Amino acid sequence: MSGIVLLLIVLGLGALAFILARGKALSSVGGDQRALHSRPHYYGFSASILTIAPAVALMVVWGFGQSTLVQSSVAELIPASAIAEGQTVGLLMGDVQRIANGLDTAVAEGALSSDAAATLSTGADDIRGILGSVGVALGADVDPAILKAAQSYRAMQSSGATLRMIAVIGVALLGLTYGFMQTSATYRARNSVERSMRWTLIAAASVAVFTTLGIVFSVIFNTIEFFQLYPAKDFFLSLTWSPSFGGGSELGVFPLLWGTLYISLIALMVAVPTGLFSAIYLSEYASPKVRAFAKPLLEVLAGIPTIVYGLFALLTVGPLLVNVFGDGGILGVNWMQGGTAVMTAGLVMGIMLIPFVSSLSDDIINAVPQALRDGSLGLGATPSETIRQVVIPAALPGIVGAILLAASRAIGETMIVVLGAGAAARLSMNPFDAMTTVTAKIVSQLTGDADFASPEALVAFALAMTLFVITLGLNVIALGIVRKYREQYE
């Protein structure tokens, strides 16, 4: 909360800087704007940027530094005796933070005076009761060492916050003064403002790079932690997936990969022919009227959220397939035990991918130069012969790229498989069996009640890493092919 107040103060100072600097610039030339290097508001903005930017940067850096410092010095305060069997300093730090936050809440709601919060002791006061009364539930009674640590955590945080406030406001005032001082009729304010703007634009463009880095780091750190608890060899080579939250799980990725690939294969078998033929018909045969009608409608399929497809798989397609292929079904074959199966998820995912394949292929087929078609037709080929023997071979690399992109979509799809594919990890050839996928297991391992530091939860990060690597590889290859193909005809 104090952060927001501080930010508002800094912004207020920035506004003040704007008014002061603009006024000074104008008054320095006696109100005759033509004598200024830049238009007056540029002087204002220049001073404003000098006030705000360093102060905010300091605020952010201070935030990182302070938490690192406080965490490490409080961790030292916890004696080794307070760390029980099976616990780590990290877990205790969580308790410390919870109690400290609870005390803050208690002070804020008036259940404790701020002096009392700093001097509470486990012997004299019922900490659990006090915190419980303000809605902070603690699992067990508070260890005196933890309470001490929590109190010194609060003390350090609050003195840190005070120091930060002084430092940040100081920097802002310094910036204000400097900005005000350098304002003069000849100062090149516009150039300085535009330089800052350019850096802002560059920063915004780099967000994409930082996102990728963020993904890579958040996956890698946790994956390394997982491989310290569970051998990497077993993860990649074991053929069994049977997590048990009591320990002794077997976490082989292979059955999950098999399920993922099987479902994706079925999805592509539905989506590629349908999507490709739709694209061919729309771009080569359809009258403009048909095209204007069918293309947007097909694209509606792409705009429907995946949760809708998931529900469709679970509640409509699954039961329908059981009626046909299940016990006592129309065909009289007992292939399907339940509604959730590879086939269910694959079919629905295929429907989802139709517009994806068709609109990508449509673009690619349209990019084939008309001269190739005209040449072929002029030699007497029928339109279908032209398409099969000239247009498609010319567009083939692009189409392959599109299919790879669709495959990457299918592999990374989550909601349809979570709802439609089942939860059992098995290696089977029967497409009517329930199987599970990498994405579905990421969800189930991270949304269960597992302790976050256990291999059963951390395995999700290793799975995410596998998924990220596979889809990234497919995307890079596919985008490379598509780009090269486009250049060929440009």
Added chain:
Amino acid sequence: MTDASNAAPLREKKSLLVVDARTKKRNAAEARFKMYGIIAITLGLLFLAVLLTTIISRGTGAFTQTFISVPVELREDKLDKKGNRNLEDIKKVSTFGYNPLLGDALSAVIAEGGFTTEITKSKELRKLLSSSAVGQMRAYVIENTDQIGQTVTFDFFASSRVDGYIKGRVTREDLARDKNLSAEHLDLVDQMIEAGVVRKKFNPSFIFGADASESRPEQAGLGVSMLGSLFMMLVVLFLALPIGVAASIYLEEFAPKNRLTDLIEVNISNLAAVPSIVFGILGLAFFIQFCGGYLGIAAMKASAPLVGGLVLTLMTLPTIIISTRAALKAVPPSIRDAALGVGASKMQTVFHHVLPLAAPGILTGTIIGLAQALGETAPLLLIGMVGYIASNYPDSVLSGFTDPNSAMPAQIFEWAKRADPAFYERAWGGIIILLVFLMTMNIIAILLRRRFERRW
């Protein structure tokens, strides 16, 4: 040459208008090929039609609900024994204390309507109603203490089984295995329908209400999670739009051709294809574990719309950047040249001339990106928006961003997971609402494009 002249007479003489066997074959192949295309398109459109009819036919039921109107005598001796209308005393009577009143009221309804039934026990009778009925009464009494002693007619939710019976979901055979309701109850319901005591009508609390626990499907609503989605979309709008536009301006107008630019471009096109679940992992590990846990930023906690919004912002950025760049590219260079020619700086050219002209295109792209983000579910699973029962409205606008909440697609998923089939109907109904939102956004985008699109 001589060979050719020798071969010529061998050729069969025949009119071009007579189709020979090979041409027939080729024409047939042509027709077949065209047919495949038509079949493929029909198949695609058929899937769409099936999907939409399924959604509508199974979801519309969620918007109506069965209500039972019961006149209840709010007896003073039960609700306010001291009789001095002291609010504290009235609050002391728990929902448990309202049960007998409700039982008596139901018996009275049966006696008055002349219904015949074997059921006499108050507890059995109350099974006709939602278990929220007593809570509804209590809330009413606390709100209107002056009504104690009067007879007030309440419109209670019927229990989900009764509702299912009226909507055709529950049959008498199903009830043989069901502890919650018996066939006698249904006989009674039949009589009550005839008498007009039980009615099915539009249920606004499905759209505006809060989620309810697993045992009360009839009470569950989408309102709170809609707010959760709204707050997430606000975060996405206020972050993704400026960052996306700034990034596109840099890449389209300023960036030199160098390694860094290439890196950024490759990153953007790859991010657009990264599975959404991976963004969920990023949200969990970076925003919740690192920012919320390690740095101790209190607002970054699991299930908070702020975190959801940040994750969706990162997901939406590539979409917005790609469409913004297209819009910037469409502004002809003559505009830039003219501005530069009269002495504007590069920055002024872009912000005063190019950007306003590209604004409609940017807006269209942003709305489409927002629509995408609104329907996204997978990353929300990992940051804890599923499994959280969104039963309270946020207290203030600020806490709307930071208090745990659900979101529309997460709420739909949550309902789809629950065991009671009554929730499935609500999940389909939720999808109708979600699709209405998405459709509206897309239509706005199309209209904007039509209205402001300029051909140079």
